[in-house]
Amino acid sequence: MAKLKTKIPDWIKKDVSLEQSNTFRIKTKTSYLAIVSNKKQLIKSLQWAKANSLPFFILGNGSNVLFAGKKYPGLIIRIRNNRIRKIDSQTIIVPAGIMLELLLGKFIKMEYQELEWVAGIPGTLGGAVYGNAGAFGNEMSQIVKKVKTINTETYKEKTYLSKDCQFKYRNSIFKKNKEIIWAVEIFIKKGKREKIIEQARENRNYKTQRGLFKYPSAGSVFKNIYAKEVAEKYRKQAKIQGGKISAGWFIDQCGLKGTKIGGAMISDFHANIIINFNQATAKNILDLISFCKEKVFKKFKIKLQEEVIVIHY
Ligand SMILES: Cc1cc2nc3c(=O)[nH]c(=O)nc-3n(C[C@H](O)[C@H](O)[C@H](O)COP(=O)(O)OP(=O)(O)OC[C@H]3O[C@@H](n4cnc5c(N)ncnc54)[C@H](O)[C@@H]3O)c2cc1C
DSSP, rough: OOOSSSSTTTTEEEEEEOOOTTOOOOEEEEEEEEEEESSSHHHHHHHHHHHOOOOOEESSSSSSSESSEEEEEEEEEEEOOOOEEEEEETTEEETTTTHHHHHHHHHHTBBOOOOGTTOOOOOBBBHHTTTTTTTTTEEEEGGGGEEEEEEEOOOEEEEGGGGGEEEEEEOOGGGTTSSSEEEEEEEEOOOOOHHHHHHHHHHHHHHHHHHTTTTOSBBBBOEEEEEEGGGGHHHSSEEETTTTOHHHHHHHHTTTTOEEEEEEESSSSSTTTTEOOSSSHHHHHHHHHHHHHHHHHHHHHEEEEEBBBBEEE
């Protein structure tokens, strides 16, 4: 490791395992890890990485990433902040580092509805806005009013109106620019507490019953396919939801459920989920990803696209 030019801030730790920082539970390490809870720490961390010519990566809860290397050669920055502020009767401002389930808990306490669909999604708000996460026909874009960011080069703050976030299916402008999502203004709507709890429970139970929490995974590996891109004969056989066909349907049609490479397996409960059933390596998972892509392309002439973000180092 090259000699550092500036002193390590005390919130940055050296040589840290990332096994508990990714839901695939891949055993990998990072040279440096910063857990930041305020803007000053975030900007100082970015400046420190720059001063020492180190790459950096912003991590939420690591539930949509695959770390594909032995040791990240730079600084992983995790944002952890939970304090929400009410602006008016229609809006609250929420820090990006809050876990979605914790936010849902706060919504239930305050009797706000329309976040029940995040039950069982083990990510942060920042990660969910970045990828426009969604479930049960809902997605982040529907509740976001504004996104407040910090630029990773100029450290300047900026506010994006929802219409400028370029939200699309599992996509947003933040996948392209150099902004860190710091806080999000969310629309709120009063509801009945019992109803909200019941709906959240139902959504979580659905995922539990499908076996989603039994083994380490990162949820869906591939993006679903727009039905219009699919040959008509398959469109007739597959279930179309919101104009899309589940990527899992194509993988399942190739008979790949249960296929194993090393400790990784295409789950037998959902073909779009790869699980770490026994000490899988990132390579095991990457090999299964390639295998799925190859088989689906051969049979359907469709190019599967990863939803999971692969970080090579
Ligand atoms: C059991 C399980 C169930 C899941 N169910 C769903 C589901 O129903 N729907 C769904 O959409 N997803 C689902 N996922 C995937 C995942 O939980 C979501 O995509 C989640 O929103 C990712 O958030 P995260 O904080 O873990 O992001 P991470 O995985 O940490 O990061 C993902 C990307 O976001 C970027 N990022 C994170 N925070 C910020 C920030 N503050 N500013 C800028 N960039 C940032 C990272 O750099 C990275 O590129 C599931 C995953 C699991 C394991």
